Amino acid sequence: MRIRKVVRAFTEPAALQNYVGFVDAVAEEHLLKYWECKQQLKVQPLAEKFTFTLACRLILNIHESEEVEELEKLFNRLVSGLIAWPVNLPGTRYNRALQASKELRKKFETMIRQRRTDVQEKKKLVSKQDIFSLLLQEKYKDGENVSESDLANKITGVILAAHISTSSTMVSIIKSLAELPQVYEGVLKEHMEIAKSKGPEELLNFEDIRKMRYSWNVASEVLRLQPLSSGTFREALADFQYNEFIIRKGWKLHWGMLLTQKKILNTFRILKSLIHRDLKEINREFHSRMSHLAEVLTYVLESSMLSYKSLYSCIM
Numbered sequence: 055m056r057i058r059k060v061v062r063a064f065t066e067p068a069a070l071q072n073y074v075g076f077v078d079a080v081a082e083e084h085l086l087k088y089w090e091c092k093q094q095l096k097v098q099p100l101a102e103k104f105t106f107t108l109a110c111r112l113i114l115n116i117h118e119s120e121e122v123e124e125l126e127k128l129f130n131r132l133v134s135g136l137i138a139w140p141v142n143l144p145g146t147r148y149n150r151a152l153q154a155s156k157e158l159r160k161k162f163e164t165m166i167r168q169r170r171t172d173v174q175e176k177k178k179l180v181s182k183q184d185i186f187s188l189l190l191q192e193k194y195k196d197g198e199n200v201s202e203s204d205l206a207n208k209i210t211g212v213i214l215a216a217h218i219s220t221s222s223t224m225v226s227i228i229k230s231l232a233e234l235p236q237v238y239e240g241v242l243k244e245h246m247e248i249a250k251s252k253g254p255e256e257l258l259n260f261e262d263i264r265k266m267r268y269s270w271n272v273a274s275e276v277l278r279l280q281p282l283s284s285g286t287f288r289e290a291l292a293d294f295q296y297n298e299f300i301i302r303k304g305w306k307l308h309w310g311m312l313l314t315q316k317k318i319l320n321t322f323r324i325l326k327s328l329i330h331r332d333l334k335e336i337n338r339e340f341h342s343r344m345s346h347l348a349e350v351l352t353y354v355l356e357s358s359m360l361s362y363k364s365l366y367s368c369i370m
Protein backbone atom coordinates (compact mmCIF):
# COMPACT_ATOMS: atom_id res chain seq x y z
CA MET A 55 0.00 0.00 0.00
CA ARG A 56 1.45 3.38 -0.97
CA ILE A 57 0.53 5.59 1.95
CA ARG A 58 2.81 8.45 0.87
CA LYS A 59 1.21 8.55 -2.59
CA VAL A 60 -2.28 8.65 -1.07
CA VAL A 61 -1.40 11.43 1.39
CA ARG A 62 0.30 13.42 -1.38
CA ALA A 63 -2.82 13.23 -3.56
CA PHE A 64 -4.78 14.64 -0.64
CA THR A 65 -2.33 17.41 0.31
CA GLU A 66 -1.14 18.61 -3.13
CA PRO A 67 -2.00 22.27 -3.89
CA ALA A 68 -4.73 21.34 -6.40
CA ALA A 69 -6.53 19.29 -3.71
CA LEU A 70 -5.83 21.83 -0.93
CA GLN A 71 -7.67 24.51 -2.88
CA ASN A 72 -10.89 22.59 -2.24
CA TYR A 73 -10.48 22.63 1.55
CA VAL A 74 -9.40 26.20 2.35
CA GLY A 75 -12.94 27.56 2.76
CA PHE A 76 -14.00 24.48 4.71
CA VAL A 77 -11.01 24.77 7.11
CA ASP A 78 -11.81 28.47 7.57
CA ALA A 79 -15.43 27.66 8.48
CA VAL A 80 -14.36 24.95 10.97
CA ALA A 81 -11.78 27.36 12.47
CA GLU A 82 -14.42 30.05 12.96
CA GLU A 83 -16.84 27.59 14.56
CA HIS A 84 -14.02 26.37 16.88
CA LEU A 85 -12.87 29.88 17.85
CA LEU A 86 -16.41 31.01 18.68
CA LYS A 87 -17.07 27.93 20.77
CA TYR A 88 -13.80 27.59 22.70
CA TRP A 89 -11.73 30.80 22.45
CA GLU A 90 -14.06 33.80 22.33
CA CYS A 91 -14.49 35.82 25.56
CA LYS A 92 -11.95 33.69 27.47
CA GLN A 93 -9.46 35.54 29.69
CA GLN A 94 -7.22 32.50 29.89
CA LEU A 95 -7.10 29.18 28.11
CA LYS A 96 -4.79 26.24 27.44
CA VAL A 97 -3.71 26.37 23.81
CA GLN A 98 -2.41 22.84 23.37
CA PRO A 99 -5.57 20.82 24.17
CA LEU A 100 -7.66 23.26 22.12
CA ALA A 101 -5.28 23.10 19.14
CA GLU A 102 -5.50 19.31 19.36
CA LYS A 103 -9.29 19.44 19.47
CA PHE A 104 -9.33 21.67 16.38
CA THR A 105 -6.96 19.53 14.30
CA PHE A 106 -8.69 16.32 15.40
CA THR A 107 -12.07 17.68 14.29
CA LEU A 108 -10.53 18.65 10.96
CA ALA A 109 -8.90 15.24 10.54
CA CYS A 110 -12.23 13.48 11.24
CA ARG A 111 -14.11 15.68 8.82
CA LEU A 112 -11.55 15.73 6.00
CA ILE A 113 -10.01 12.27 6.29
CA LEU A 114 -12.96 10.17 7.48
CA ASN A 115 -15.89 12.35 6.45
CA ILE A 116 -17.28 12.21 10.01
CA HIS A 117 -19.18 15.37 10.93
CA GLU A 118 -21.32 14.46 13.98
CA SER A 119 -19.71 15.99 17.08
CA GLU A 120 -20.59 13.04 19.39
CA GLU A 121 -18.85 10.61 17.06
CA VAL A 122 -15.82 12.93 16.79
CA GLU A 123 -15.64 13.26 20.60
CA GLU A 124 -15.81 9.49 21.08
CA LEU A 125 -12.92 8.97 18.63
CA GLU A 126 -11.00 11.85 20.21
CA LYS A 127 -11.14 10.21 23.66
CA LEU A 128 -9.80 6.94 22.22
CA PHE A 129 -7.03 8.74 20.31
CA ASN A 130 -6.01 10.71 23.41
CA ARG A 131 -5.66 7.45 25.35
CA LEU A 132 -3.63 5.99 22.49
CA VAL A 133 -1.32 9.04 22.29
CA SER A 134 -0.69 9.13 26.04
CA GLY A 135 0.65 5.57 25.83
CA LEU A 136 2.92 6.14 22.82
CA ILE A 137 5.83 7.10 25.05
CA ALA A 138 5.24 5.00 28.16
CA TRP A 139 6.90 2.05 29.88
CA PRO A 140 5.78 -1.02 27.89
CA VAL A 141 4.29 -2.69 30.97
CA ASN A 142 1.04 -4.28 29.98
CA LEU A 143 -0.70 -4.40 33.36
CA PRO A 144 -4.25 -3.18 34.02
CA GLY A 145 -4.31 0.50 35.01
CA THR A 146 -1.01 1.42 33.26
CA ARG A 147 -0.94 4.04 30.49
CA TYR A 148 0.47 1.45 28.11
CA ASN A 149 -2.38 -0.96 28.82
CA ARG A 150 -5.00 1.76 28.36
CA ALA A 151 -3.36 2.74 25.05
CA LEU A 152 -3.47 -0.87 23.81
CA GLN A 153 -7.17 -1.13 24.72
CA ALA A 154 -7.90 2.18 22.96
CA SER A 155 -6.01 1.05 19.86
CA LYS A 156 -8.08 -2.19 19.77
CA GLU A 157 -11.33 -0.24 20.06
CA LEU A 158 -10.25 2.17 17.33
CA ARG A 159 -9.32 -0.67 15.01
CA LYS A 160 -12.75 -2.28 15.59
CA LYS A 161 -14.51 1.00 14.80
CA PHE A 162 -12.46 1.57 11.64
CA GLU A 163 -13.01 -2.00 10.45
CA THR A 164 -16.79 -1.50 10.78
CA MET A 165 -16.54 1.78 8.82
CA ILE A 166 -14.45 0.08 6.11
CA ARG A 167 -17.00 -2.76 5.73
CA GLN A 168 -19.82 -0.22 5.54
CA ARG A 169 -18.03 1.89 2.90
CA ARG A 170 -17.18 -1.15 0.81
CA THR A 171 -20.82 -2.28 0.88
CA ASP A 172 -21.97 1.25 -0.03
CA VAL A 173 -19.60 1.32 -2.98
CA GLN A 174 -20.67 -2.16 -4.14
CA GLU A 175 -24.33 -1.23 -3.88
CA LYS A 176 -23.51 2.06 -5.61
CA LYS A 177 -25.28 3.92 -2.81
CA LYS A 178 -22.44 6.41 -2.64
CA LEU A 179 -19.88 7.27 -5.27
CA VAL A 180 -16.29 7.10 -4.02
CA SER A 181 -15.08 10.65 -3.52
CA LYS A 182 -11.52 11.16 -4.80
CA GLN A 183 -10.93 13.92 -2.23
CA ASP A 184 -11.24 11.92 0.95
CA ILE A 185 -8.20 9.91 2.18
CA PHE A 186 -10.43 7.11 3.46
CA SER A 187 -11.85 6.57 -0.05
CA LEU A 188 -8.40 6.76 -1.62
CA LEU A 189 -7.09 4.16 0.85
CA LEU A 190 -10.06 1.89 0.09
CA GLN A 191 -9.01 1.81 -3.56
CA GLU A 192 -5.46 0.66 -2.69
CA LYS A 193 -4.46 -2.93 -3.54
CA TYR A 194 -1.65 -5.26 -2.44
CA LYS A 195 1.11 -5.88 -5.01
CA ASP A 196 -0.68 -9.07 -6.17
CA GLY A 197 -3.84 -7.04 -6.96
CA GLU A 198 -5.81 -8.28 -3.92
CA ASN A 199 -7.90 -5.84 -1.87
CA VAL A 200 -6.12 -4.58 1.25
CA SER A 201 -7.42 -6.33 4.39
CA GLU A 202 -9.67 -4.46 6.82
CA SER A 203 -7.13 -4.72 9.64
CA ASP A 204 -4.26 -3.34 7.48
CA LEU A 205 -6.46 -0.48 6.31
CA ALA A 206 -7.58 0.26 9.90
CA ASN A 207 -3.91 0.47 10.97
CA LYS A 208 -3.05 2.85 8.13
CA ILE A 209 -6.03 5.08 8.90
CA THR A 210 -5.00 5.28 12.57
CA GLY A 211 -1.45 6.21 11.46
CA VAL A 212 -2.59 8.90 9.02
CA ILE A 213 -4.93 10.51 11.57
CA LEU A 214 -2.16 10.53 14.18
CA ALA A 215 0.37 11.99 11.69
CA ALA A 216 -2.03 14.66 10.44
CA HIS A 217 -3.49 15.72 13.77
CA ILE A 218 -0.48 15.69 16.13
CA SER A 219 2.00 17.31 13.67
CA THR A 220 -0.41 20.09 12.79
CA SER A 221 -1.48 20.88 16.37
CA SER A 222 2.16 20.86 17.63
CA THR A 223 3.12 23.25 14.82
CA MET A 224 0.20 25.54 15.72
CA VAL A 225 1.23 25.58 19.40
CA SER A 226 4.87 26.39 18.53
CA ILE A 227 3.74 29.22 16.24
CA ILE A 228 1.41 30.70 18.87
CA LYS A 229 4.16 30.47 21.52
CA SER A 230 6.63 32.23 19.21
CA LEU A 231 4.09 34.97 18.40
CA ALA A 232 3.51 35.55 22.13
CA GLU A 233 7.28 35.86 22.69
CA LEU A 234 7.95 38.11 19.68
CA PRO A 235 5.42 41.00 19.62
CA GLN A 236 6.91 42.60 16.50
CA VAL A 237 6.44 39.34 14.57
CA TYR A 238 2.89 39.04 15.95
CA GLU A 239 2.18 42.58 14.67
CA GLY A 240 3.47 41.60 11.20
CA VAL A 241 1.23 38.53 11.05
CA LEU A 242 -1.78 40.47 12.36
CA LYS A 243 -1.26 43.26 9.80
CA GLU A 244 -1.09 40.76 6.94
CA HIS A 245 -4.25 38.96 8.10
CA MET A 246 -6.19 42.19 8.71
CA GLU A 247 -5.41 43.38 5.17
CA ILE A 248 -6.83 40.16 3.75
CA ALA A 249 -9.83 40.28 6.14
CA LYS A 250 -10.62 43.87 5.02
CA SER A 251 -10.68 42.75 1.37
CA LYS A 252 -13.39 40.13 2.09
CA GLY A 253 -17.17 40.40 2.39
CA PRO A 254 -18.77 39.82 5.85
CA GLU A 255 -19.57 36.11 5.32
CA GLU A 256 -16.95 35.42 2.66
CA LEU A 257 -14.61 32.51 3.46
CA LEU A 258 -10.87 32.41 2.78
CA ASN A 259 -9.74 30.93 -0.52
CA PHE A 260 -6.45 29.60 -1.87
CA GLU A 261 -5.51 33.00 -3.36
CA ASP A 262 -5.76 34.55 0.14
CA ILE A 263 -3.45 31.86 1.52
CA ARG A 264 -0.94 32.60 -1.25
CA LYS A 265 -0.91 36.25 -0.18
CA MET A 266 0.20 35.31 3.35
CA ARG A 267 3.90 35.44 2.50
CA TYR A 268 5.00 36.82 5.87
CA SER A 269 2.89 34.31 7.85
CA TRP A 270 4.27 31.47 5.73
CA ASN A 271 7.84 32.62 6.50
CA VAL A 272 7.02 32.75 10.21
CA ALA A 273 5.61 29.19 10.12
CA SER A 274 8.67 27.95 8.17
CA GLU A 275 11.04 29.65 10.59
CA VAL A 276 9.25 28.17 13.62
CA LEU A 277 9.46 24.70 12.05
CA ARG A 278 13.16 25.24 11.34
CA LEU A 279 14.04 26.35 14.87
CA GLN A 280 11.62 24.06 16.74
CA PRO A 281 11.17 20.98 14.54
CA LEU A 282 8.36 18.82 15.85
CA SER A 283 10.38 15.65 15.79
CA SER A 284 13.94 14.91 16.79
CA GLY A 285 14.42 13.19 13.42
CA THR A 286 13.42 10.14 11.42
CA PHE A 287 14.99 6.92 10.12
CA ARG A 288 16.27 6.00 6.69
CA GLU A 289 17.98 3.01 5.10
CA ALA A 290 20.94 3.58 2.76
CA LEU A 291 20.05 2.22 -0.70
CA ALA A 292 23.66 2.41 -1.94
CA ASP A 293 27.15 3.06 -0.53
CA PHE A 294 27.87 6.80 -0.25
CA GLN A 295 30.21 9.25 1.43
CA TYR A 296 29.12 12.22 3.56
CA ASN A 297 32.12 14.40 4.48
CA GLU A 298 34.63 11.95 5.95
CA PHE A 299 32.00 9.28 6.73
CA ILE A 300 31.48 6.28 4.49
CA ILE A 301 27.94 4.92 4.72
CA ARG A 302 27.33 1.37 3.54
CA LYS A 303 24.26 0.14 1.67
CA GLY A 304 21.69 -1.31 4.10
CA TRP A 305 22.79 0.76 7.12
CA LYS A 306 19.99 2.26 9.18
CA LEU A 307 20.46 6.02 9.49
CA HIS A 308 18.85 8.55 11.78
CA TRP A 309 18.84 12.14 10.52
CA GLY A 310 18.33 14.58 13.38
CA MET A 311 16.34 17.75 12.73
CA LEU A 312 16.82 18.96 16.29
CA LEU A 313 20.61 18.57 16.27
CA THR A 314 21.07 20.30 12.92
CA GLN A 315 19.09 23.27 14.23
CA LYS A 316 21.33 23.46 17.33
CA LYS A 317 24.15 24.24 14.90
CA ILE A 318 22.06 27.17 13.65
CA LEU A 319 21.71 28.49 17.20
CA ASN A 320 25.52 28.30 17.50
CA THR A 321 25.79 30.37 14.33
CA PHE A 322 23.48 33.00 15.86
CA ARG A 323 25.61 33.08 19.00
CA ILE A 324 28.74 33.63 16.94
CA LEU A 325 27.06 36.41 14.93
CA LYS A 326 25.77 38.04 18.12
CA SER A 327 29.21 38.02 19.73
CA LEU A 328 30.67 39.55 16.54
CA ILE A 329 28.16 42.41 16.70
CA HIS A 330 28.80 43.22 20.34
CA ARG A 331 32.59 43.30 20.36
CA ASP A 332 34.65 46.33 19.43
CA LEU A 333 36.22 46.63 16.00
CA LYS A 334 39.84 45.90 17.02
CA GLU A 335 38.84 42.67 18.62
CA ILE A 336 36.72 41.76 15.61
CA ASN A 337 39.69 42.42 13.32
CA ARG A 338 41.91 40.14 15.40
CA GLU A 339 39.44 37.33 15.40
CA PHE A 340 37.99 37.97 11.97
CA HIS A 341 39.94 35.43 9.95
CA SER A 342 39.64 32.50 12.30
CA ARG A 343 35.98 33.28 13.01
CA MET A 344 35.03 33.67 9.35
CA SER A 345 36.54 30.37 8.36
CA HIS A 346 34.66 28.72 11.21
CA LEU A 347 31.44 30.55 10.23
CA ALA A 348 31.80 29.49 6.60
CA GLU A 349 32.17 25.91 7.76
CA VAL A 350 29.14 26.11 10.04
CA LEU A 351 27.01 27.86 7.41
CA THR A 352 27.84 25.24 4.80
CA TYR A 353 26.84 22.57 7.27
CA VAL A 354 23.65 24.43 8.16
CA LEU A 355 22.67 24.91 4.53
CA GLU A 356 23.24 21.27 3.74
CA SER A 357 21.28 20.07 6.74
CA SER A 358 18.43 22.56 6.25
CA MET A 359 18.08 21.37 2.69
CA LEU A 360 17.81 17.81 3.99
CA SER A 361 15.14 18.86 6.53
CA TYR A 362 13.09 20.76 3.98
CA LYS A 363 13.36 17.98 1.44
CA SER A 364 11.92 15.61 3.97
CA LEU A 365 9.19 17.97 5.17
CA TYR A 366 8.06 18.72 1.63
CA SER A 367 8.11 15.06 0.68
CA CYS A 368 5.41 14.61 3.32
CA ILE A 369 3.40 17.79 2.96
CA MET A 370 3.47 18.28 -0.81
Ligand code: HEM
Binds near residue numbers: 057216219364365368
Ligand atom coordinates in the same frame (compact mmCIF):
# COMPACT_ATOMS: atom_id res chain seq x y z
C1 HEM B 1 2.37 21.22 9.94
C2 HEM B 1 1.99 20.04 9.55
C3 HEM B 1 2.91 18.84 9.37
C4 HEM B 1 4.24 18.68 9.60
C5 HEM B 1 5.23 19.72 10.15
C6 HEM B 1 4.59 17.32 9.24
C7 HEM B 1 5.86 16.77 9.35
C8 HEM B 1 6.19 15.47 9.05
C9 HEM B 1 7.51 14.90 9.12
C10 HEM B 1 8.77 15.67 9.51
C11 HEM B 1 7.43 13.61 8.75
C12 HEM B 1 8.59 12.61 8.63
C13 HEM B 1 9.04 12.65 7.19
C14 HEM B 1 10.25 11.79 6.92
O1 HEM B 1 10.48 10.79 7.59
O2 HEM B 1 10.95 12.14 5.98
C15 HEM B 1 6.04 13.32 8.45
C16 HEM B 1 5.55 12.10 8.02
C17 HEM B 1 4.24 11.86 7.68
N1 HEM B 1 3.22 12.78 7.65
FE1 HEM B 1 3.35 14.75 8.14
N2 HEM B 1 3.46 16.69 8.79
C18 HEM B 1 2.42 17.57 8.84
C19 HEM B 1 1.10 17.35 8.46
C20 HEM B 1 0.64 16.16 7.93
C21 HEM B 1 -0.72 15.95 7.43
C22 HEM B 1 -1.81 17.03 7.40
C23 HEM B 1 -0.80 14.65 7.04
C24 HEM B 1 -1.96 13.89 6.44
C25 HEM B 1 -2.99 14.39 5.88
C26 HEM B 1 0.50 14.03 7.29
C27 HEM B 1 0.81 12.71 7.05
C28 HEM B 1 2.06 12.16 7.22
C29 HEM B 1 2.36 10.75 6.96
C30 HEM B 1 1.37 9.68 6.48
C31 HEM B 1 3.73 10.56 7.24
C32 HEM B 1 4.54 9.27 7.09
C33 HEM B 1 5.03 9.26 5.65
C34 HEM B 1 5.95 8.10 5.33
O3 HEM B 1 6.71 7.66 6.19
O4 HEM B 1 5.91 7.66 4.19
N3 HEM B 1 1.34 14.98 7.83
N4 HEM B 1 5.30 14.46 8.63
